[in-house]
Structure formats: C-alpha cells, structure tokens
Amino acid sequence: MLTPSQAGFRRLLPLLRPHLRQLLMGGLCMLIYVGSFPLLVRLAGELFPALGSQNLSRVLQLIVQGVLIFAVQKLAQFGQDSLLADPALQVSQRLRRELFSTLQTVELGALEKLSSGDLTYRLTEDADRVSEVLYKSIHDTVPSVLQLLVVLGTMVWLDWKLTLAILLLAPLIVWLISLFGAKVMVATERSQKKVSELAGLLGEAIEGLPLVRAFAAEPWLQERFEQEIDQHRQARQRTYSLVALQHPVVGIIEVIGLFSVLGLAALRIQSGDLDIAGLSSYLTGLIVLIDPIAHVTNNFNEFQQGQASLRRLREIEREPREPEDPSDAVTLGQLRGDxxxxxxxxxxxxxxxxxxxxxxxxxxxxxxxxxxxxxxxxxxxxxxxxxxxxxxxxxxxxxxxxxxxxxxxxxxxxxxxxxxxxxxxxxxxxxxxxxxxxxxxxxxxxxxxxxxxxxxxxxxxxxxxxxxxxxxxxxxxxxxxxxxxxxxxxxxxxxxxxxxxxxxxxxxxxxxxxxxxxxxxxxxxxxxxxxxxxxxxxxxxxxxxxxxxxxxxxxxxxxxxxxxxxxxxxxxxxxxxxxxx
CATH class of the missing domain: 3.40.50.300 (P-loop containing nucleotide triphosphate hydrolases)
Incomplete structure (x- = not known):
C-alpha cells in the first residue's frame, strides 16, 4: 500500500509548471472573485438601514453598486474557471500518458499477473477521477478556502466577539470533515477494487462466452456475476452512506453556530453594543460562509476519493520494470543472425x-x-x-x-x-x-x-x-x-x-x-x-x-x-x- 507521501496530489504540482502563465491569469481572476465578497457584505450592511430610512436615492445607488460588483465577480469567476480548467486536464492527460508509457516497460512476468480489466479501469475511470479532483481543487476548492478566509477576516473586523463564537465550533467541524474523509477514502479504495474485479470478470466472460455456452455453464457464470455486482453494490453503498451521514452531522453543527450567533447578537443589540447595520453586514457574511463550507466539505470527500484513485495509479509504478538500455549501447548495422x-x-x-x-x-x-x-x-x-x-x-x-x-x-x-x-x-x-x-x-x-x-x-x-x-x-x-x-x-x-x-x-x-x-x-x-x-x-x-x-x-x-x-x-x-x- 502506498503512503500518502508517495501518492499525494502534491506530487502532481511540478506537472503544473509549464502552465504557470495560465495559472497566474486564472489566479488573478480568482483574487478579483474572492475580493468582491467583502464589498458585497459591506453593501448589504448599508442597504438594510437605507431601506428602513425610506431613502430611495440611496437604495438605488447601493443596488446599482451591488449589481456592478456582482457582474464583475461573475466575469472573474468565468475567467477563473475557464483559465484553470485546461492546466488540470493537461496534468491528468500527462499523468495518464506517463502511466501508460510505464505500463509498456513493466516486466512481462509481472504484467501477466495483473488483471486487464483492473488496468483498464485504472487508466480510464481512476485517471478521470484524478482529473476531476485536480480540476475542482484548482478552480473550486482553492477559491472556496480563500473565500472562507476573506469573509471570516471581514467578520472579525465587523465584530470579533460574535466571530469568536463561530470559531469555537470550527475545530469540531474540521475534525468531523477529516474523520469522514478518511473513512470515505478507505471505503472508496474498497469500492474501486470491487469495480476492478468486476471489470476483470466482464473481460473474461465476454471473451469466454463460446466456451461457457459449450459447457452449458451460463447459470454458473450468471451466479458469479451477480455475486460480484452485489459486492460492488455493498462497497458503493458504504461510501454513499458515509457521505450521506456527514452532511446532516456537519449541518447540525452549522445550525448550532448560526443560532448561537443570533442569540449573542440579540444580547449585543439589547445592550447597545451592536446596531442594525452591523448586524446586517455580519449576517450577510455568515450567509456567504455557508456556500464555501459546503463546497469544501463536498470537495474534501471527492479529494479523498481521488486520493484513492491516485494511489491505485501510482501502484503501477511499483511493478518491476524491464532493464534500462545501457548508456553506451552498441549501434547495430545489418546483421547476419549468428x-x-x-x-x-x-x-x-x-x-x-x-x-x-x-x-x-x-x-x-x-x-x-x-x-x-x-x-x-x-x-x-x-x-x-x-x-x-x-x-x-x-x-x-x-x-x-x-x-x-x-x-x-x-x-x-x-x-x-x-x-x-x-x-x-x-x-x-x-x-x-x-x-x-x-x-x-x-x-x-x-x-x-x-x-x-x-x-x-x-x-x-x-x-x-x-x-x-x-x-x-x-x-x-x-x-x-x-x-x-x-x-x-x-x-x-x-x-x-x-x-x-x-x-x-x-x-x-x-x-x-x-x-x-x-x-x-x-x-x-x-x-x-x-x-x-x-x-x-x-x-x-x-x-x-x-x-x-x-x-x-x-x-x-x-x-x-x-x-x-x-x-x-x-x-x-x-x-x-x-x-x-
């Protein structure tokens, strides 16, 4: 079994170097996209008091500003997503190319012991999963994490006491996400192994159907196939159950945090330490936090599944290789054949x-x-x-x-x-x-x-x-x-x-x-x-x-x-x- 250091996504980072210019341009768009959130939070804090004061001119001014900021944000998001997609796909393509090239140098004795169905699944489904995770990590997870940091910073600036109540729950949320993520990775590896075994059986069955019919062994093959797909279903169900359990558990913690903030805010307003404008901005920031938390949680699960796929791909590199050609190899001309x-x-x-x-x-x-x-x-x-x-x-x-x-x-x-x-x-x-x-x-x-x-x-x-x-x-x-x-x-x-x-x-x-x-x-x-x-x-x-x-x-x-x-x-x-x- 590969260790995380052997199979981690950070080993793919050097493959991104040829795409540095495109990554920088996408990163600039990402900063514009993330940087617009504090502006939107501030505008929300000014808009609600303006609505209460019946100052139509001020309300329209704030709405126009909000629409312009939102438009710039969405354009930046488009630039971020489109510019960062190609490097991720290029890295995945290069990874698949290098692994296939490696496969062609594996010793034939070792290669014959590997299931063709398993190898096919690794170089198709596993490689696709790695590509998807890498793409999501670059264009979704990184902006979501930045959004969390920026919005949290804004909320600390708006009211550090309320933010402290939220941060007290943060370690619990992070621990739960990590716990579920580790279990998801183990369940995913087990599921992928079952899929590989199923692919191997399908390859054998398709090639051997004439023999199966000749021996009237269709019931035996059907029973074996049904056993494989049932084991595959059970393994997939385990993964889905873990992901399904994670959402309500983390969601309950988030709701507890939200209501805790509302309770503290009510006390602060009653004591005169907080006004409506400050509360409006703060609640807007709190609402803006929900989406990146959901994205990070979902993407972490997918990241763990992609980690399992990457580990399976990297296992190919551990197979014994044919000896390398000597550096001073003799150049052959026309041979006699002695x-x-x-x-x-x-x-x-x-x-x-x-x-x-x-x-x-x-x-x-x-x-x-x-x-x-x-x-x-x-x-x-x-x-x-x-x-x-x-x-x-x-x-x-x-x-x-x-x-x-x-x-x-x-x-x-x-x-x-x-x-x-x-x-x-x-x-x-x-x-x-x-x-x-x-x-x-x-x-x-x-x-x-x-x-x-x-x-x-x-x-x-x-x-x-x-x-x-x-x-x-x-x-x-x-x-x-x-x-x-x-x-x-x-x-x-x-x-x-x-x-x-x-x-x-x-x-x-x-x-x-x-x-x-x-x-x-x-x-x-x-x-x-x-x-x-x-x-x-x-x-x-x-x-x-x-x-x-x-x-x-x-x-x-x-x-x-x-x-x-x-x-x-x-x-x-x-x-x-x-x-x-």
Whole structure:
C-alpha cells in the first residue's frame, strides 16, 4: 500500500509548471472573485438601514453598486474557471500518458499477473477521477478556502466577539470533515477494487462466452456475476452512506453556530453594543460562509476519493520494470543472425531454475528447432532472446554482440516473433502488417507475398484496406497467422522466432501457413518451438530441452536413429521416421 507521501496530489504540482502563465491569469481572476465578497457584505450592511430610512436615492445607488460588483465577480469567476480548467486536464492527460508509457516497460512476468480489466479501469475511470479532483481543487476548492478566509477576516473586523463564537465550533467541524474523509477514502479504495474485479470478470466472460455456452455453464457464470455486482453494490453503498451521514452531522453543527450567533447578537443589540447595520453586514457574511463550507466539505470527500484513485495509479509504478538500455549501447548495422548462448541460466523470482547452464550455437541462416515437454524452458528461451527477461548467469550473443549491451528496441527490430496466438489491433489489414512501423504500400505487399497472404487479402471486399474487427474475428485462424508472418518479415529481421506457429490450425490452414513460413524463413536464422513436429523434421538442427537442460541434439534422422527423448516425442504423436515413411 502506498503512503500518502508517495501518492499525494502534491506530487502532481511540478506537472503544473509549464502552465504557470495560465495559472497566474486564472489566479488573478480568482483574487478579483474572492475580493468582491467583502464589498458585497459591506453593501448589504448599508442597504438594510437605507431601506428602513425610506431613502430611495440611496437604495438605488447601493443596488446599482451591488449589481456592478456582482457582474464583475461573475466575469472573474468565468475567467477563473475557464483559465484553470485546461492546466488540470493537461496534468491528468500527462499523468495518464506517463502511466501508460510505464505500463509498456513493466516486466512481462509481472504484467501477466495483473488483471486487464483492473488496468483498464485504472487508466480510464481512476485517471478521470484524478482529473476531476485536480480540476475542482484548482478552480473550486482553492477559491472556496480563500473565500472562507476573506469573509471570516471581514467578520472579525465587523465584530470579533460574535466571530469568536463561530470559531469555537470550527475545530469540531474540521475534525468531523477529516474523520469522514478518511473513512470515505478507505471505503472508496474498497469500492474501486470491487469495480476492478468486476471489470476483470466482464473481460473474461465476454471473451469466454463460446466456451461457457459449450459447457452449458451460463447459470454458473450468471451466479458469479451477480455475486460480484452485489459486492460492488455493498462497497458503493458504504461510501454513499458515509457521505450521506456527514452532511446532516456537519449541518447540525452549522445550525448550532448560526443560532448561537443570533442569540449573542440579540444580547449585543439589547445592550447597545451592536446596531442594525452591523448586524446586517455580519449576517450577510455568515450567509456567504455557508456556500464555501459546503463546497469544501463536498470537495474534501471527492479529494479523498481521488486520493484513492491516485494511489491505485501510482501502484503501477511499483511493478518491476524491464532493464534500462545501457548508456553506451552498441549501434547495430545489418546483421547476419549468428546466435550463441554461453552458460545461460535463468530462474523466475520464485522457483527453481528454468534454464540451466545452456550452451547453444545457431549459425546464421540455419533453422534450429527446440522441442521438449511443457515446462522444459522453450518459451523462456525466446523471452531471453527478446530480452523480456535477463539471464542471471551466462550471456547471449547476436553476431558477437552481448544482448545486454544493445538497446532493446534495436535488438527487437532484428528478432521477429510469430506467436502461437496472433494478436491484432483494430484497423486495416495494411496497418496490422505495418504495426506502427513506417513502410510503403509496396513493402507491405511484398511482406504479404512472402507470407502467402496476398491472395486471400486481395479477395477481401476492400483488399488491404479491409478493417479488422476486434481481435480479428472477421478472419480465420490461418489468415491471421499469415498476417502475423507478414508483420514479422516486414522489417527484414535477421532472426525469426516461431512459437508454436501452426499448433492451433487445421490441416488445410496449416499447409497455407507452412508455405508462408518456408518463404519467410529463407536467408534468415530461424528458431522454432513446436509440439507438432511437421516443421521440425526439416530443421538443420533439433535441440531437445528437458528441465532446462539440453538432453539431445541433431537432425531429425539422426535423433530418430539414436532413439531417446526425441523419438519418444515423435512416436507419441504418431510421426514416423522419414526414411521409413
């Protein structure tokens, strides 16, 4: 849990510095707005006796003055609100931008443990709440506090004895507001956690609806959903109840103060220490105090809720990050794709080593397949090559360059991944192949041709401009996989990493993808992870991993003749030796 000093709004104050000029102009408008209240209080004190004296000329004069002061005040309020809104929104936007940028540098292992629904809620609803609170703090809370101070100062000047009676109740009001505010923040954090859990369940439910229907599990899902929304309702109800209780409690104290002032004023008038004009001004000031007190009370509750949101946003910063690029990083030119692993060992934060003293040489332009049972360390090997994780022992060299001496972005431009499950963002097919890189239409088409994707893309109604639906649901698995291959080869990488690239496809789709893969693999260093061993059989070398160690290596024919773990894997999948097939 973050401490207030770690998550307080004061950490956002440096972000306001670029907007200092706008803040000063808004602050000037704020001073004019607040400074008009003593004038209005004084006018009210003069107006009531004038009404009693039936001096119409004086009454009209005071009314005109009041209207002019009120008009200036409202214009200043407009300037204050409009000028101070943009800095608050800019700070919120920058905060959200920086947090999203931070999220992209969080270690993948830590990121996979976070709920996508929770992260989405934090970067949308929590960030919006922080923005609203920051805006209200600048354009509403600060003027309200200033208004309280100015009007109280005026009331002390008018009659310090009556004001003393009010100030005696002030500590009690402040204590009650603080007490309720602290409880509201705790209740809000609990409520936001429940909303995040609900968002996570919704994400899982929407993606898994076909599976739910296949297992006729709709009643189970409905019951679980209803439990989540009921817990969310209870958490929100707790927050609303606290806020609802605060208003009458504080209101009773305010009413006690008001009637105490009226009683003391009656005694003062009776004794001749106070006249009607003074009482009129004083009561006007008292009435003017009610609105800022209400604003400060409400805004303090919202501030506490925003504090809870800011704490949740700042928690993202505590997640472990990818290692930073070295300051003296090597600049990469055109690479051959020669890979070498020397004594590489790796273990996740909790658990036994996943890779143990791994020595491996993959000459440039060759195809190496990595096979083995689940948990052998195959995917971990790829994560080390892409520098998603860093080996605790040993080193990995690419064309003689230690990966730890390279910029991650430069390295990943040279290593292209074709994952088991293709992820695409909404947009056109051409944009999905470009994937944020600058490439001409001709280069996109060339990549699609290599991936055996050009034919089916041109058969679509809008060709390369066809819009992909969310998660690419308007394309088949084989088509998506060929787009993934095109995306991988577009940057002409030196090394191609194939992670179970055909495991989820039927025979016809696999044949089309295999053709694309063969074209994409030409002239590149290729590492293949596969449980289905169709591609593996043609590899230049096959490495068998088990419990993080290399237990065998060689060509398909050699390994089949030798027997052992590889032959056992093949026989279990009913794949025969090519010589006997």
């Amino acid at each position: 890979l070498r692993l020397e004594g590489v060992s790796f273990a996740y934060s909790s658990g036994d080593p996943v890779l143990r003293q791994l020595d491996l040489v993959v000459p440039a332009g060759t195809v190496m397949a990595v096979v083995g049972p689940s948990g052998a360390g195959k995917s971990t090997l790829f994560s080390l090559l892409l520098r998603f994780n860093t080996a605790q022992q040993g080193r990995i060299l690419l064309d003689g360059h230690d990966l730890s001496c390279l910029r991650a972005r430069d390295l990943r431009r040279q290593l292209a991944l074709v994952p088991q499950r293709t992820t695409v963002f909404s947009g056109s097919i051409a944009e999905a192949i470009r994937f944020g890189r600058h490439a001409s239409d001709a280069q996109v088409i060339e990549a699609a041709l290599l991936a055996n994707a050009d034919g089916f893309i041109r058969d679509l109604p809008n060709g390369y401009d066809t819009q992909l639906e969310e998660r690419g649901t308007n394309l088949s698995g084989g088509q998506l996989q060929r787009i993934a291959i095109a995306r991988a080869v577009l940057g002409n990488p030196a090394v191609l990493l194939l992670d179970e690239a055909t495991s989820a496809l039927d025979a016809e789709a696999e044949a089309a993808v295999q053709l694309g893969l063969r074209r994409a693999m030409r002239g590149r260093t290729v590492l293949v992870i596969a449980h289905r061993l169709a591609t593996v059989q043609e590899a230049d070398q096959i490495v068998v991993l088990e419990r993080g160690c290399i237990v065998d290596r060689g060509t398909h024919d050699t390994l089949m003749q030798r027997g052992g773990r590889y032959r056992d894997l093949c026989e279990r999948q009913f794949i025969r030796d090519l010589q006997n097939g």
